[in-house]
Amino acid sequence: MSASDGPIPHVSQSGAKTGSQQQHPPSSKAPPPIVAVTQVSRPFFTSSELKYLLQQTIPESKKVLYSQKKHQVFQFVFQLIKTVKFPLRVLATTMNYYQRYFLFNKWEESTSSGTNGTTGTPTSVQEAHELIIKQHERDPFVIAMSCLLLASKNEDCIKKLKDIQVVGNKLRDIDDQDSKGLYLDFQRKAILNIEFKILQVIKFDFLNGSTMNTSVDQLLVQFCKKLGIDYIHTMYSWLVSFDIMSTPLCLMIPSHCIAVAIIIITLNVKPKDIVHKFNRGEQQLSSHDLNVILESLDCYSQFRCPETLVNEGIIYVLDYYVHNMNYSILNEYMPAIDADTGKEQIFKFMDLKSRFNDLKILDEASCSERDMLRQDYYLKPWDYSLSAKGCSRFMLGNKRARFELELQFEQEYKKKKVSEVSSV
Amino acid sequence: MTTGNSGSPISRYTKDRKVGEGTYAVVYLGKQVNNDRKIAIKEIKTGLFKDGLDMSAIREVKYLQELHHINVIELIDVFTAHNTNNLNLVLEFLPGDLEVLIKNTSVVFKPSDIKSWLLMTLRGIHHCHRNFILHRDLKPNNLLLSPTGELKIADFGLARAMGNPNEDLTSNVVTRWYRAPELLFGAKHYVEAVDMWSIGIIFAELMLRTPYLPGKDDLDQVDVTFRALGTPTEQNWPNVSNLPLYNALKVYPPPSRQELRNRFSAATDTALNLLCSLTELNPGKRCTSTQALLHEYFTESPAPTLPSELPKNDVAGGDSDDDEPENKRRKV
Numbered sequence A: 001m002s003a004s005d006g007p008i009p010h011v012s013q014s015g016a017k018t019g020s021q022q023q024h025p026p027s028s029k030a031p032p033p034i035v036a037v038t039q040v041s042r043p044f045f046t047s048s049e050l051k052y053l054l055q056q057t058i059p060e061s062k063k064v065l066y067s068q069k070k071h072q073v074f075q076f077v078f079q080l081i082k083t084v085k086f087p088l089r090v091l092a093t094t095m096n097y098y099q100r101y102f103l104f105n106k107w108e109e110s111t112s113s114g115t116n117g118t119t120g121t122p123t124s125v126q127e128a129h130e131l132i133i134k135q136h137e138r139d140p141f142v143i144a145m146s147c148l149l150l151a152s153k154n155e156d157c158i159k160k161l162k163d164i165q166v167v168g169n170k171l172r173d174i175d176d177q178d179s180k181g182l183y184l185d186f187q188r189k190a191i192l193n194i195e196f197k198i199l200q201v202i203k204f205d206f207l208n209g210s211t212m213n214t215s216v217d218q219l220l221v222q223f224c225k226k227l228g229i230d231y232i233h234t235m236y237s238w239l240v241s242f243d244i245m246s247t248p249l250c251l252m253i254p255s256h257c258i259a260v261a262i263i264i265i266t267l268n269v270k271p272k273d274i275v276h277k278f279n280r281g282e283q284q285l286s287s288h289d290l291n292v293i294l295e296s297l298d299c300y301s302q303f304r305c306p307e308t309l310v311n312e313g314i315i316y317v318l319d320y321y322v323h324n325m326n327y328s329i330l331n332e333y334m335p336a337i338d339a340d341t342g343k344e345q346i347f348k349f350m351d352l353k354s355r356f357n358d359l360k361i362l363d364e365a366s367c368s369e370r371d372m373l374r375q376d377y378y379l380k381p382w383d384y385s386l387s388a389k390g391c392s393r394f395m396l397g398n399k400r401a402r403f404e405l406e407l408q409f410e411q412e413y414k415k416k417k418v419s420e421v422s423s424v
Numbered sequence B: 001m002t003t004g005n006s007g008s009p010i011s012r013y014t015k016d017r018k019v020g021e022g023t024y025a026v027v028y029l030g031k032q033v034n035n036d037r038k039i040a041i042k043e044i045k046t047g048l049f050k051d052g053l054d055m056s057a058i059r060e061v062k063y064l065q066e067l068h069h070i071n072v073i074e075l076i077d078v079f080t081a082h083n084t085n086n087l088n089l090v091l092e093f094l095p096g097d098l099e100v101l102i103k104n105t106s107v108v109f110k111p112s113d114i115k116s117w118l119l120m121t122l123r124g125i126h127h128c129h130r131n132f133i134l135h136r137d138l139k140p141n142n143l144l145l146s147p148t149g150e151l152k153i154a155d156f157g158l159a160r161a162m163g164n165p166n167e168d169l170t171s172n173v174v175t176r177w178y179r180a181p182e183l184l185f186g187a188k189h190y191v192e193a194v195d196m197w198s199i200g201i202i203f204a205e206l207m208l209r210t211p212y213l214p215g216k217d218d219l220d221q222v223d224v225t226f227r228a229l230g231t232p233t234e235q236n237w238p239n240v241s242n243l244p245l246y247n248a249l250k251v252y253p254p255p256s257r258q259e260l261r262n263r264f265s266a267a268t269d270t271a272l273n274l275l276c277s278l279t280e281l282n283p284g285k286r287c288t289s290t291q292a293l294l295h296e297y298f299t300e301s302p303a304p305t306l307p308s309e310l311p312k313n314d315v316a317g318g319d320s321d322d323d324e325p326e327n328k329r330r331k332v
Helices: A047-057 A060-083 A088-104 A125-138 A140-154 A161-171 A182-201 A216-227 A231-245 A255-269 A287-296 A299-303 A307-327 A346-355 A370-375 A399-423 B055-064 B098-103 B111-130 B193-208 B218-229 B257-263 B269-278 B289-293 B324-329
Strands: A036-040 A391-395 B013-021 B025-032 B037-044 B075-080 B087-092 B143-145 B151-153
Touching (some): A047 A088, A047 A370, A088 A182, A088 A231, A125 A140, A161 A182, A231 A255, A231 A307, A255 A287, A255 A307, A255 A346, B013 B037, B111 B289
Parallel strands (some): A036 A391
Antiparallel strands (some): B025 B037
């Protein structure tokens, strides 16, 4: 800020829509108008909102390419966090940021950022440097490193950016050692530029729907313990959570709901014969025991999970395995043919899916139509230059308030039902 | 999605005066234009440094956005301003802090005043702890005082959510004089008890009007702490000897009740009981914020002074615009 005196024109705009970009009307006395925008964070989206956003950033023809690249990038991040010894929750947050980034930023197929082969002919050295930085910024691996940097800071794991860069570049077989350290410097600038973009995409909301422990895998193990689930079934749940970690489900429902959804699936699948090395001696729970746990499980009173959100998670996870079982990590730990049914494992998920067909999931009436989505200012492409032109104000979203409202309706509905029954 | 504050008036802030500058932020005083409320703006430099947005800024935003309590500083707004990539945190303006007051020998503390400050500190920290947040840097300098006498916990730059069972935390937290014994021993797993220890030491400082355990360096801190409170042993703290830095200790006996009475001559027996349970060496036995709040000390006479009647710094004089020197001292 150059001038320390004088007012900072700052507007908390009063429009009914938030996340909008509204021009502040110039008053007669005021100096030139300054753009002021209120940004409300939105940690979760419905599936139709996600679909709509992705249509804007990834052309239909490149969808497959995007997911292939995403898979590669996530493999890279996984190796990277293993090398620098970050806990798994950093990986989960990184994947969340990466997928969130491409909801609001165009995905471009990039040429390798290692080469300086830019198309335009730069007129000055500075311009040439800027071109190189821009090129780095398009590289999904560099974007991933930026996501990792912010995720590690948010998850209280401190590591110098340079160390992350060096390890990352080594994993990709990129020679980043030049005499002046130019490569690392350009890459660093690109990473920091992207970091500021991610900060705007998440609207400076570091809570991601919960104040503490948003890591599904850790919540899951704690929940299993609380429910008295044995090692082998906890392990199965954990494998599922590891598969699901790289999917966009984390953009749709909060992590504790994902954890409960996975546990409910595990209790229904009742897996046997997981290939594992540990706790061989431990007594396994019988299918009767698992049924008892399943019967007594109450999403809301035990884990504060609204049922519709858990159902949303269940359907998503089942769909995932119906389509991707052969590529999943879970698949590597299961025998090809299930001993009970004599069929392939995938049939268990298909069977479950048909049984769960009538689960009540989120009502998307308010966001199923394209026209409605188009009216949602939040989903408009975000103009990064705006923060340079004016002020943007960042606030926490009130999505949780919405969940509470849903719950309230649900409880009132239940009460009504009970009173109806008792009156009869 | 509709906004919670739809229909709220246009709010503007002014940046009137720069009051401090640190490595990653500049602090300005200003006003919220629509209601003349005084505010402090912390402008955080981003992108300037080699590692991007500073972690303490992330922590401050992350935890203060969530915590709302009368005894915790309020984060009013977060925004980026034109022309820069800098992040602005608008905080409520708090003119004084407890450290300045403790050092101001012209102000007399009544036992009921001390009780009131301790009570407000405990209420604030109780709110943090019930939201699973550790502050990790409690000291008189971070306990700010509002013009109406309310005490508010500030500076969440070191705060973090409670650790997971299998996770290592850094023991290099909390300003040295207020560092709990488990941290002095380099423990990698610790809980809310580290904050409770700091509060115990602040309680002692309020009674003594001078720092209770002022170690000159990290090694000296160990010596000063245990000379005052006794060296922990396997008897009173099982497995303490397994902590990384538990070695080559000089063994001091724990202080007798009489010694403590002499040290805190003005304290009642109940006050001493509370002090002892806050400064319990073994973190497992140290009292929690709930236990402390329910302690007999708060129900026995005299009742805590009302915040508005608490002593204030006279140096500042009538016009609170002049209390800038105090703020300058505050680290950013």
